[in-house]
Amino acid sequence: MHDGSNVVQEKAITGNTVQFSNIPNGVYSVEVVGGSSGDYTFDNKYVFIKEKENQSELTFSKLKAASFRNQEIRLLGLSDQIIAKLNIDGQSETAKVSILTNAPHVYFANQKYAEITIKDASNKTIYNQVIEGTNAPVETKGVPIKEGYQVEIYHREAGSRLKSTENIVDSSRNTNTWVMTKWGLVNQQLKNDAKSEFEKQLRDLGDMLLGETSLKEAPISLSDEKKSFLVGIQSLEEPSKSEFMQKYAELLPEKLKGQDFQFVFKGLGDHLVTQMNVSLSNGLVTIETPENKPHVYFNKPYASITIYNKYGVEKYNQDFVGTTNYPAKIGQVNIETGDYIRVYHEEGESRLAVQNRSNFMFLDKAKTLIFKVEKNSLKAVSSQDIPVPKVEVGDEFQYILKGLGDHIVTQMNISLSKGTATIETPENKPHVYFNKSYANIEIYNKYGVEKYKQDYVGTTNYLRSTKQVNLVKGDFIKVHHIEGESRLVIQNKN
Known part of the structure; x- marks a missing residue:
């Protein structure tokens, strides 16, 4: 909880309820950091303290890749007034259908002037509404729309009165059909490039964030726009992903910059083999190993942790042989700037997760990872960077x-x-x-x-x-x- 830029209190989230005490009356902003919070947004950014006991409920929503992506199709009627709209919300995966007038076009009284139909992935109709020129039902309804769902819109005057800000309407046809994809609506007649439009809107969001100083400098934990932008980038395919990461580097948290890092080693069945927490601020590495046998298919070192001092002298080493039973154990090692941390995991691509707990970004995966300890970050290095110990160097x-x-x-x-x-x-x-x-x-x-x-x-x-x-x-x-x-x-x- 913040009062302006000052942290009033902070608590770890370990369940559905978090309790704060001895906080003066006032209005406080809420910030959630760590874990996977970078992939979530929540309502109620502020809490109001005015009574002896106060309660506030925060609802978290996992950000979708298209959380920033909103599409709109407008149906026009007599005198080009907007008679109906279809709005696609990428975050809620909802199509909102709004019929705005009961008299779309009096020249088509008692005749079908337009029709909106939405079908699910199994081709079952989940929404249908015929709109006549007069006596149309004025209503707004929310309908789920997910990947594979289909939208069909008929418009008697589609040539000039069926519109969208994107190039997704075939004005030569009275009936247009779209299929919902990962990137957005794809017109089955036009075969529009939804991926390019997705990237365009993501680029527009990035340019907007870069252009406004307050948004550009805001911590990602306090900016839903930055969170959406990052999740959007992470959904991209190469080479687009790397191009975005490079162009908008100022907006993205640096993976290796931070004070706290967590290394999670998993074994057969994804059980926990060991967990290493690195605290640069405390100069401490804590290795917590539960009682376990890492992986019975590997009768050799399955994982290992080695820590070296700045001279390349080994300070700590622990091998985890797949077929060996390990007792529950907690070990601690003091570290300082210049030390090296080397981790190995035989199945590192899938069962070794390294997370920067300061900005909740996950580091790249590999069998072997080597880092040099710096003041406020880790630095990825190679095995050649670890000094070979000299016989006269030591304490x-x-x-x-x-x-x-x-x-x-x-x-x-x-x-x-x-x-x-x-x-x-x-x-x-x-x-x-x-x-x-x-x-x-x-x-x-x-x-x-x-x-x-x-x-x-x-x-x-x-x-x-x-x-x-x-x-x-x-x-x-x-x-x-x-x-x-x-x-x-x-x-x-x-």
Whole structure:
């Protein structure tokens, strides 16, 4: 609920009723976002709060591809007055028949001057009205009209008095017959191009939205016109669809721009294998897996999720083998700008759905999808874009210095994230064959000033000890081992 541009309260829709409380009296606008709300419009855009308890009902309607498409056929009579109209509403899939006068043409008294008939897909008549020159019934009726339905109009003077703004009337015939298609009415005599007219009206809507700043800049969640436009584009075939997407890109929500993304992996029978929610604002990925066996036809990895840091180091991996039973589990992984998310699904074209929850757009489908995490969006990348980890790049490093018999002389753990070097030395004598410096560790600051130094003479007994040295960017670490080729191990723990 909004008061102007300010969000007063927001609630998740989990059922048929949503309850708000402690809202001052006033008029508030309603916005619905997320899920599949981009495909729906609703009435009652405003709610009025004036009593202790208030109720308001919102009725949602799923947008049809032709929700913006309205067609009209006009029947004219004496002196070219409009005597009747047929209006096709693409959203409600309704034909409204309006007979506007009881005297269409007095020269045709007691004679059939016009007739309107509508038949369903099985050729059953669901509406018929004969209009005589006089004593015509004045009425308005709504009749369903769906794909495959047929409209037939007879007009005694069709040559000059049966009209439409579209080229769908054959003025050489008194009787015109149309069939309803996905794109609109097609005259069975003219064979008009309904698809081209559909695209023309969609283009007109797009131009209108681009031309008015307030409509152009309105969020799609608050603009039924933008919703209709987007649904219309999604119904187009290629190459028209891509051409519209390119021309009207300013009006369309960017698929990858947003803060929240949901990945839904389905298995055999479309059951849920796992669901991953990515929150860029919280820097968190949550993977929720119900108890399930993904798909018994695949005794190999059926799906997988892998997350890498900006260096290409793996932070998280989970494979889902089709024939393996998985227990219910919830896992969380911290993410930050520069990380990479890779998802794989053997049946990704049909059973992997990725939705931008910020603008309810679905991303393109594929077996493998790879994204780079950016500040306010995901960026689609290829596997070649994920860096190959470099041995010296990371946050955690471990140095193990060994002695005679490969026992541990000392161990140094470096944490760049914590800014510490921890040197742990067990009680030991490094190597009795070396009565000189056998190994040493030295740490200097960026100016070359010594911060820490420890020599390990081979024949000296050393007591157990732990030392911690603070590290900052620019410091130097020097490690020496006389048998370094075989007894000094340095590992990148990432």
